Amino acid sequence: MIKVPFTKAKEEESTVEAVVREPVSTELPKDVPAEMPDPAVEVNNFSLWYGDFQAVTDVSIKFPRKKITAVIGPSGCGKSTLLRGINRMNELIGGVRTQGNVLLEGTDIYADTVDPVEVRRRVGMVFQKPNPFPRSIRDNILFGARVNGYQADEDELVEAALRGAALWDEVNHDLKQSGLALSGGQQQRLCIARAIAVSPEVLLMDEPCSALDPIATLKIEDLMRELAKDYTIIIVTHNMQQAARVSDFTAFMLSDDTARGKLIEFGPTTDLFTNPTDERTEAYITGRFG
Amino acid sequence: MAEDTGTLGRSAPVFKASMQWRRLKSHFFVVLGLLSVLPGIVALLVLLVDVIVQGSGWLDWQFFTSFDSRFPERAGIKAALFGTLYMMVFTMLLAVPIGVMTAIYLEEYAGDNWFTQFIQVNIANLAGVPSIVYGLLGLQVFVRMMEMGRSVLAGSCTMALLILPIIIVASREAIRAVPPSMREASFALGASKWETVRHHVLPYALPGMLTGAILAAARAIGETAPLITIGALTFVPFLPEHPLDRFTVLPIQIFNWVSRAQSEFHHLAAAGIIVLLVVLIILNSVAIYLRQRLRTRY
Ligand SMILES: Nc1ncnc2c1ncn2[C@@H]1O[C@H](COP(=O)(O)OP(=O)(O)OP(=O)(O)O)[C@@H](O)[C@H]1O
Ligand SMILES: [Mg+2]
Numbered sequence: 001m002i003k004v005p006f007t008k009a010k011e012e013e014s015t016v017e018a019v020v021r022e023p024v025s026t027e028l029p030k031d032v033p034a035e036m037p038d039p040a041v042e043v044n045n046f047s048l049w050y051g052d053f054q055a056v057t058d059v060s061i062k063f064p065r066k067k068i069t070a071v072i073g074p075s076g077c078g079k080s081t082l083l084r085g086i087n088r089m090n091e092l093i094g095g096v097r098t099q100g101n102v103l104l105e106g107t108d109i110y111a112d113t114v115d116p117v118e119v120r121r122r123v124g125m126v127f128q129k130p131n132p133f134p135r136s137i138r139d140n141i142l143f144g145a146r147v148n149g150y151q152a153d154e155d156e157l158v159e160a161a162l163r164g165a166a167l168w169d170e171v172n173h174d175l176k177q178s179g180l181a182l183s184g185g186q187q188q189r190l191c192i193a194r195a196i197a198v199s200p201e202v203l204l205m206d207e208p209c210s211a212l213d214p215i216a217t218l219k220i221e222d223l224m225r226e227l228a229k230d231y232t233i234i235i236v237t238h239n240m241q242q243a244a245r246v247s248d249f250t251a252f253m254l255s256d257d258t259a260r261g262k263l264i265e266f267g268p269t270t271d272l273f274t275n276p277t278d279e280r281t282e283a284y285i286t287g288r289f290g
Numbered sequence: 291m292a293e294d295t296g297t298l299g300r301s302a303p304v305f306k307a308s309m310q311w312r313r314l315k316s317h318f319f320v321v322l323g324l325l326s327v328l329p330g331i332v333a334l335l336v337l338l339v340d341v342i343v344q345g346s347g348w349l350d351w352q353f354f355t356s357f358d359s360r361f362p363e364r365a366g367i368k369a370a371l372f373g374t375l376y377m378m379v380f381t382m383l384l385a386v387p388i389g390v391m392t393a394i395y396l397e398e399y400a401g402d403n404w405f406t407q408f409i410q411v412n413i414a415n416l417a418g419v420p421s422i423v424y425g426l427l428g429l430q431v432f433v434r435m436m437e438m439g440r441s442v443l444a445g446s447c448t449m450a451l452l453i454l455p456i457i458i459v460a461s462r463e464a465i466r467a468v469p470p471s472m473r474e475a476s477f478a479l480g481a482s483k484w485e486t487v488r489h490h491v492l493p494y495a496l497p498g499m500l501t502g503a504i505l506a507a508a509r510a511i512g513e514t515a516p517l518i519t520i521g522a523l524t525f526v527p528f529l530p531e532h533p534l535d536r537f538t539v540l541p542i543q544i545f546n547w548v549s550r551a552q553s554e555f556h557h558l559a560a561a562g563i564i565v566l567l568v569v570l571i572i573l574n575s576v577a578i579y580l581r582q583r584l585r586t587r588y
Contacts, residue, residue, distance in 0.1 A: 092477060094402065121480025131471040133490060143489065144479030191475070198479055 040065040040232040041086060041123075041202055045100035048078075048085055048261075050093070055081040056261035058100070061251055063202075068224060068233040070247035070269065072240070074284065077253045078261025079236040083204050086234065087123035088116040105201065121148050124195035128207040130187035132179030132194070137162075137171055140179045140190055144198040157197055165193035166223050185216025192223065196231070203227065205235040209242065221246045240285055244273050252281045341567075345560025353561055357527040358543065362554035367562055369526040370543035373442070374511060374569075376530055377539060380446030381453070381510055386503050388450075389457030393499075396458075397465040398487055417455035424452045425519025433520050440521035443533040448516050453506035460502020464495035497580045504577040508570050514541040540566045 039062035048056040056078045063069050071079045084090045086102055088109060101108040109119045121144070132140050141161050142154055150157065158175060162168040167189040171182070179190050188208060195203060205224075209217040224233060224246055237243050243250055250273070251266040265272060265281045276282040356366025400406040428448030438444040468491050476486040517539060524546040526538040538546075540562060547559035 087478065089474065089478060092474070117480055117482050120478055125474075125478035127471065127474065127478075129471060131469075131475045133472065133475065134494070143476070144481065147479070147481045147485045147489075194475075194479065 038065055039063055039103075040105060041234070042103040042106075043082070043086070043100070044103065046082070046085060046102060047099040048081055048090060049097045050081075051095040054260055056085065057259040059253075059261065059263045060100075061263055061266055063232060063234055064249060065232050066228060066230070067248040068228050068235060068246055069249040069251060070243035071234065071236045071251045071253060072238070072243050072284070073253035073264075074255075075238070077255045079253055080206050081261060082253070083125075083206055083234060083236055086202070086204055087120050087125055089120070089125065091116060121198050122200055123202045123204060124198065124200035126188070126191050126195055126203065126205040126208045129211050130184055130191050132182070132187050132190050134178060134180055136176045137179050137182075137190060138175040140194050141197045144194060148198050150198075161193040161197035164196050164227070165189045166219065166226070167193055183216070185212050185219060188212060188216070188220060189223065192220075192227075196227070200231065202232045202234065205233065207236055207238060210238065217242070240273075240287075244269060252276075252278075252284060254280055254284070338567075341560045341563050344557050345562070345564050348557045348561040349564060353558075358525055358538075358546075359527075362552060362558055365547075365555075365558055367540070367543060367565060369529060370538050370540045370562070371565065372529050373522075373526065373537040374539040377442050377445045377449065377537065378507060378511060380443060380533065381449040382503065382507060384446060384450035385453050385457055385506070389454050389503075390461050390499055392454075392458050393461030393465055394487060394492075397462050398483065398491070413455050413458055417459065420515075421452055421513055422515040422519055424448055425516030427451065428516060428520045439534060440523070440536055441534040442530050442537045444520055445517055445522055445537065445539070446533075448520055449510045449513065452513065452516060453510050456506040456509065457499075457503055460505070461495070461499045464498025464502065465491060467498060468494045497583060501577045501580050504573050504580070508573045508577075511539075511569060511573070512541060512566070514539075514545060517542060518545075540569070 041063040043059055043061045043063075046056060046059045047054065059082060071082065073079055081090065085098065086104075086109075090096045090098075098110060101110050103109070104119065104122060107114070109116075109123075133143065135143070138158050141158050142150075145154075145157055159168060159172075162171065167186060170186060171177070171190075179187065182190060188211075192203075192208075209220050212220065221242065224235070227233060228248075235243075235247065247269045249267065250269045252264045252272065253261060254264045255261055265276060265278045267277075272281065273285055276285065352364075353366045354371070355368055356364060357369050359365040396406060396409065400409075425448060428444060428451070432438045432444040432447045433440055436444075438447070472490050472494065473486055476490050481489070522542055523536050523538050524542055526536065528535075530537040544559050544562040544566065547555040547562060550556075
């Protein structure tokens with residue numbers, strides 16, 4: 001069923017041929033087409049509780065490598081919670097419990113042997129409100145690199161990250177100015193630059209444009225298309241047009257009386273928007289609720 | 291509900307309160323507020339004027355460079371001023387690191403369990419313990435058991451205990467004021483807990499912690515009872531040169547002069563009070579300045 005053998009982290013590649021690998025889940029969800037590229041992130045039967053409150057229920061989803069996947073759904077349906085489950089940010093809140101697993105390049109990030117600090121370097125995150133550090137632009141970019149033991153040239157890294165986030169031309173005249181002195185859109189791109197400076201494999205974006213004006217939003221969307229050449233991107237958005245414009249795949253989540261934070265439908269964005277299989281998906285994207 | 295919203299559309303016969311009466315009430319409370327502020331200000335002014343009238347004539351170079359003496363015209367505040375400075379340096383060296391680290395532990399590392407709650411209740415209680423009790427504790431523990439004698443060091447240890455709760459509470463508040471979004475940004479980049487605390491939480495909280503530490507220092511400088519209890523001297527014709535030397539401090543020196551019979555000593559006391567007030571005003575201004583900078587920088 002899966003044509004492409006599971007590509008694991010590079011050092012293990014040589015063993016792939018020798019071992020007949022058994023994929024963790026042998027069955028793809030029925031609405032996912034067979035030609036779907038191999039996943040960089042695989043969420044298996046994932047549930048999450050805040051104390052006694054279950055926010056995500058039994059979600060299984062495979063995020064395709066170097067594609068943009070949009071997660072949509074009504075407010076409070078658990079999109080952010082799912083996203084933060086992929087870089088173990090939820091653990092910073094006390095009383096959070098999870099079930100199921102999340103595979104990053106085939107390795108369960110919830111395994112006992114895995115340090116969440118390492119997970120978060122490999123899975124970057126951009127937040128809803130731009131949150132640059134009250135430091136210089138340069139220090140904003142270098143902080144993550146430094147704590148993760150970056151050894152090479154710092155100036156090069158700063159330039160590469162800022163170029164990668166399409167911000168270089170606007171700020172290169174003064175990299176010492178405070179990150180807070182930038183406009184909202186620039187701040188958000190600085191946050192993206194900061195995130196890619198630690199060479200993550202996956203970028204999580206939680207409503208990255210909701211605090212921005214339409215022009216800044218379009219800039220970020222262009223940037224995302226550019227970044228998707230190198231990174232697997234998962235974006236939560238409330239904006240249907242944005243999901244349709246920018247994403248390759250879309251996941252629709254919903255909470256109802258039976259369970260909170262369920263995955264209702266997942267598939268290529270064009271299919272999901274033009275021909276949803278679930279009537280609740282159709283109701284949501286046509287604006288009948290949520 | 292539907293009817294309520296309906297009235298909003300109509301032009302206002304339901305709003306009957308007289309504007310004039312409401313304005314009058316506002317004025318009334320402004321006046322009441324002013325009246326309540328007055329006693330404090332007047333009392334302070336009277337005190338200040340009295341002290342300045344009595345003491346300013348005695349504030350000369352000789353006053354700052356002389357030790358205490360039986361002859362008022364030869365007596366000065368040198369020993370007390372240096373004693374206070376000396377004691378405060380050790381007090382802060384002891385109290386600030388311990389207080390800040392306690393705050394970091396409680397805010398960042400300690401879980402929410404019975405043990406942390408026990409610590410918190412104790413810190414809150416310590417802040418309310420009368421200062422003389424600290425003096426008794428210092429006398430027993432530092433002066434006698436640890437054999438520091440009635441020294442600068444014993445005084446510093448006692449004062450450090452006294453202001454520790456203030457520093458801990460202020461530092462915790464400063465840490466709590468760090469925006470969660472900044473922590474998240476740091477963690478999301480793969481920073482560890484300590485890296486996040488070291489590079490983001492502490493720098494952000496630093497002005498707040500400093501403010502707390504300075505206000506605590508101001509409190510300690512004015513404290514008299516605990517030092518009298520541990521037996522700081524009232525007559526010190528020398529500068530302490532060693533942490534284990536005996537010493538006196540400003541409020542004790544003032545207390546000493548006030549209790550003398552000759553009226554010249556009362557002028558000396560007034561001059562001493564002016565010095566103490568100036569030190570306190572400087573400290574408080576620095577604290578206010580730092581707090582202001584904290585607000586504008588972020
Ligand atoms: N720290 C928390 N503690 C307890 N409950 C939480 C916490 N964070 C979120 N929740 C709850 O979990 C559910 C899902 O929240 P989540 O933030 O994931 O929703 P969302 O889909 O991102 O919503 P929105 O679109 O409004 O951002 C909500 O009911 C919310 O109240
Ligand atoms: Mg959300």
